[in-house]
Amino acid sequence: xxxxxxxxxxxxxxxxxxxxxxxxxxxxxxxxxxxxxxxxxxxxxxxxxxxxxxxxxxxxxxxxxxxxxxxxxxxxxxxxxxxxxxxxxxxxxxxxxxxxxxxxxxxxxxxxxxxxxxxxxxxxxxxxxxxxxxxxxxxxxxxxxxxxxxxxxxxxxxxxxxxxxxxxxxxxxxxxxxxxxxxxxxxxxxxxxxxxxxxxxxxxx
Amino acid sequence: xxxxxxxxxxxxxxxxxxxxxxxxxxxxxxxxxxxxxxxxxxxxxxxxxxxxxxxxxxxxxxxxxxxxxxxxxxxxxxxxxxxxxxxxxxxxxxxxxxxxxxxxxxxxxxxxxxxxxxxxxxxxxxxxxxxxxxxxxxxxxxxxxxxxxxxxxxxxxxxxxxxxxxxxxxxxxxxxxxxxxxxxxxxxxxxxxxxxxxxxxxxxx
Numbered sequence: 001x002x003x004x005x006x007x008x009x010x011x012x013x014x015x016x017x018x019x020x021x022x023x024x025x026x027x028x029x030x031x032x033x034x035x036x037x038x039x040x041x042x043x044x045x046x047x048x049x050x051x052x053x054x055x056x057x058x059x060x061x062x063x064x065x066x067x068x069x070x071x072x073x074x075x076x077x078x079x080x081x082x083x084x085x086x087x088x089x090x091x092x093x094x095x096x097x098x099x100x101x102x103x104x105x106x107x108x109x110x111x112x113x114x115x116x117x118x119x120x121x122x123x124x125x126x127x128x129x130x131x132x133x134x135x136x137x138x139x140x141x142x143x144x145x146x147x148x149x150x151x152x153x154x155x156x157x158x159x160x161x162x163x164x165x166x167x168x169x170x171x172x173x174x175x176x177x178x179x180x181x182x183x184x185x186x187x188x189x190x191x192x193x194x195x196x197x198x199x200x201x202x203x204x205x
Numbered sequence: 206x207x208x209x210x211x212x213x214x215x216x217x218x219x220x221x222x223x224x225x226x227x228x229x230x231x232x233x234x235x236x237x238x239x240x241x242x243x244x245x246x247x248x249x250x251x252x253x254x255x256x257x258x259x260x261x262x263x264x265x266x267x268x269x270x271x272x273x274x275x276x277x278x279x280x281x282x283x284x285x286x287x288x289x290x291x292x293x294x295x296x297x298x299x300x301x302x303x304x305x306x307x308x309x310x311x312x313x314x315x316x317x318x319x320x321x322x323x324x325x326x327x328x329x330x331x332x333x334x335x336x337x338x339x340x341x342x343x344x345x346x347x348x349x350x351x352x353x354x355x356x357x358x359x360x361x362x363x364x365x366x367x368x369x370x371x372x373x374x375x376x377x378x379x380x381x382x383x384x385x386x387x388x389x390x391x392x393x394x395x396x397x398x399x400x401x402x403x404x405x406x407x408x409x410x
Contacts, residue, residue, distance in 0.1 A: 049354070050305050062294065066304045069297040076293035088281035089267065092274035099271045100255050107312060128335045149254070 003057040004070075005032040005047070007039075011174040013054040014205060015067040016074075018166050021202040023078040027056075068098065071163055083163045090158075097157040098164040101171060105142045109175045111135035116179055139175060143183045143190060150189035154196075161200075169197050208262040209275075210237040210252070212244075216379040218259040219410060220272040221279075223371050226407040228283040232261075273303065276368055288368045295363075302362040303369040306376060310347045314380045316340035321384055344380060348388045348395060355394035359401075366405075374402050 004020075004027040006013040020027050032038050032053050040051045048055045048065035056070045057063050064070050075084050085091030114125055115132035146168075156164035172194060175181035183190050197203055209225075209232040211218040225232050237243050237258050245256045253260045253270035261275045262268050269275050280289050290296030319330055320337035351373075361369035377399060381387040388395050402408055 049350070050309060058294075064294070064297045064301060066301040069300040069304065072300065073293055073297040076296075088278055089263075089269070091281075092269045092278040095274040095277065096269060096271040099274065103307075103312075104255060107308075126335070126339065128333065128339065130331070130333045131336045134331065134333065145254070 001026060001028045002059060003028045003030045005030050005039075005044075005053045005055040005057070007032055007034045007053055009178070010034065010053055011170045012052070012067045015166050015170045016054045016056070016070050017205045018169070018202045019067075019071045019083065019163065020074060021205060022081060022083065022166075023074055025074055025078055030057075068102075068163070068167075071166075083161070083166075085162075094157040094162045094164055098162075098167050101156065101164060101167045105139065105146075106167070106171050108135040108138040108142065109171055109179055109181065112139060112175075112179050112181060118178065136181060139181045140184070143187055146193075147183075147187040147190040150193045155193070161197075165197055169194070169203060206231060206233045207264060208233045208235045210235050210244075210249075210258045210260040210262070212237055212239045212258055214383070215239065215258055216375045217257070217272045220371050220375045221259045221261070221275050222410045223374070223407045224276045224288065224368065225279060226410060227286060227288065227371075227405075228279055230279055230283055235262075273307075273368070273372075276371075288366070288371075290367075299362040299367045299369055303367075303372050306361065306369060306372045310344065310351075311372070311376050313340040313343040313347065314376055314384055314386065317344060317380075317384050317386060323383065341386060344386045345389070348392055351398075352388075352392035352395040355398045360398070366402075370402055374399070374408060 004013065004016060006017070006029045008031075017027070017029075032044065032055075034053070038044060039053055045051055047057065047063040050065060052065065054067055054070060055063050055065050056073065064073055072084060075082070085094045112132050112135045113119060115127050115129065115135070119125065120127050153159070155161055156168050172183065176183070183194070185191070209218065209221060211222070211234045213236075222232070222234075237249065239258070243249060244258055250256055252262065252268040255270060257270065259272055259275060260268050260270050261278065269278055277289060280287070290299045317337050317340045318324060320332050320334065320340070324330065325332050358364070360366055361373050377388060388399070390396070
């Protein structure tokens with residue numbers, strides 16, 4: 001069985017676990033203890049030189065890092081239900097939507113996280129309060145943009161559930177629970193989408 | 206003919222133009238005048254709600270945003286030479302390498318850029334000098350990591366030229382020319398790779 005290097009509270013391994021659940025692909029979860037910096041150990045860096053999880057280890061020992069390439073690989077093994085696109089245009093459209101969420105929302109949540117109290121208490125990085133203030137604002141602005149988009153679009157990439165919804169779900173749940181950046185209750189369309197996604201069994205992961 | 210919304214000095218449209226040149230795909234270049242904020246105009250936001258270039262407009266008017274989805278679409282039209290991967294594993298490996306460059310190097314170059322003198326003079330963003338200091342350091346650390354990797358790997362993703370090399374080329378050329386973050390001359394392996402890529406005709410774009 002393929003192994004997934006995982007850590008319970010980490011949002012990116014969650015993306016792969018949700019994706020695998022949607023595909024009904026079984027993965028052996030291997031705990032990578034981020035609290036003791038196991039993901040930065042020389043042994044782990046052989047699996048992923050970036051020192052991050054998730055990592056998928058195939059049965060022959062080859063490794064794939066980064067959640068999206070892992071999910072794309074899983075889609076090649078189990079094409080249905082399709083979550084990356086049915087044809088070349090839809091595949092590009094879903095990827096562009098996914099990248100907007102990653103590059104414009106996830107990066108800002110990440111900046112707020114590393115400059116927030118939990119990471120601050122670890123003493124690993126020099127805190128930059130002005131950077132957190134800017135990224136907090138960017139996250140809230142992006143939530144408003146999403147709320148507007150969900151007034152005319154049922155899912156992140158059009159009218160069906162795709163990998164881009166998993167990316168946004170993991171972002172919002174992490175921001176809400178760990179970074180104190182929960183979408184304001186006035187953003188009705190965004191909450192409609194969120195509740196709709198939360199009703200899927202895979203979202204309980 | 207498909208249209209590519211472009212701006213001469215912008216690094217991300219350059220990625221698509223290099224990719225198209227490698228594929229010998231002709232694109233009609235349409236100037237999107239970033240200097241006058243045309244990329245943030247209501248008309249352009251219909252093409253890409255993120256207000257960024259590049260955007261590829263197909264002959265039927267549909268648009269694709271983000272350089273990597275655009276390149277992936279072009280690969281579907283013209284599969285050779287293969288730049289995204291020959292099989293599922295190589296495709297995932299190339300994507301993970303490309304993402305490392307984008308998420309760990311490009312994001313840091315971007316932070317140094319928006320907090321640097323050129324963008325600062327535009328007065329669009331509140332400058333955060335501490336953020337630039339941190340991202341400058343991260344860029345130089347990443348260059349050292351790349352130098353080490355290029356001691357045993359000819360290209361970014363193994364032993365052949367791929368889309369991930371285009372991503373790194375555009376990053377280093379932009380950082381060197383516009384952000385004063387040129388790789389130190391002691392990083393011989395990184396410079397060997399850079400000179401090797403620069404010798405390709407497409408790199409003159």
